[in-house]
Amino acid sequence: MMSRILLVEDHEEIWDFLSRRLKRRGHDVILATDGQQGVDKAIEERPEIVLLDMNLPVIDGWTAAGMMKANPQSSTIPIIALTAHAMSGDREKAIAAGCDDYHPKPVDFSRLLAQIDELLAKSSASA
Numbered sequence: 001m002m003s004r005i006l007l008v009e010d011h012e013e014i015w016d017f018l019s020r021r022l023k024r025r026g027h028d029v030i031l032a033t034d035g036q037q038g039v040d041k042a043i044e045e046r047p048e049i050v051l052l053d054m055n056l057p058v059i060d061g062w063t064a065a066g067m068m069k070a071n072p073q074s075s076t077i078p079i080i081a082l083t084a085h086a087m088s089g090d091r092e093k094a095i096a097a098g099c100d101d102y103h104p105k106p107v108d109f110s111r112l113l114a115q116i117d118e119l120l121a122k123s124s125a126s127a
Contacts, residue, residue: 002026003048003120008038008064009082010056014107018051021109035059039067042074049119051112052099054083062097069098078119082107 005022009015010033019029030045032038035056042050050068054061061081068074081094084105091102101115 002028003116004028004030004045005116006030006032006038006041006045006047006050006077008032008035008041008050008056008061009053010034011053014053014105018107018109025113033057035061035064038064039071039074042068042077043071046073047077048123049116050077050079051103051116052079052081054081054094062093065094065098076123078123080112080115080119 005027007015007018007029009018015031019031022029030041030047032041036058038052052061052065056064065079065081068077068079078100079098080101080103081099082103082105083090083094094102100119103112103115
């Protein structure tokens with residue numbers, strides 16, 4: 001399933017790797033490099049899914065996820081949290097912040113694609 005994906009990531013090597021691989025799979029990738037930019041682009045661009053790094057400048061991913069879910073224009077967009085903090089309880093913390101799923105770094109691309117496809121299928125079924 002091809003879609004518009006908002007990638008909110010401040011590390012160039014990670015966003016470069018992810019955006020190139022997602023584009024190769026036919027997805028349209030919109031990039032934001034800080035949390036505020038991510039919130040703004042989620043509202044303006046209306047992507048089908050958001051990949052959200054949780055450790056971001058300006059506002060962190062936890063705050064950005066809450067802001068996206070609080071805004072009626074972006075509240076239904078599924079969010080996958082990307083975080084290097086793969087500690088026990090982090091998945092629950094990401095879900096509580098408003099994320100729909102969680103993916104620990106380093107990114108397992110095939111697993112991330114499966115998560116994207118699953119959330120896109122759920123959101124199109126409920127639309």
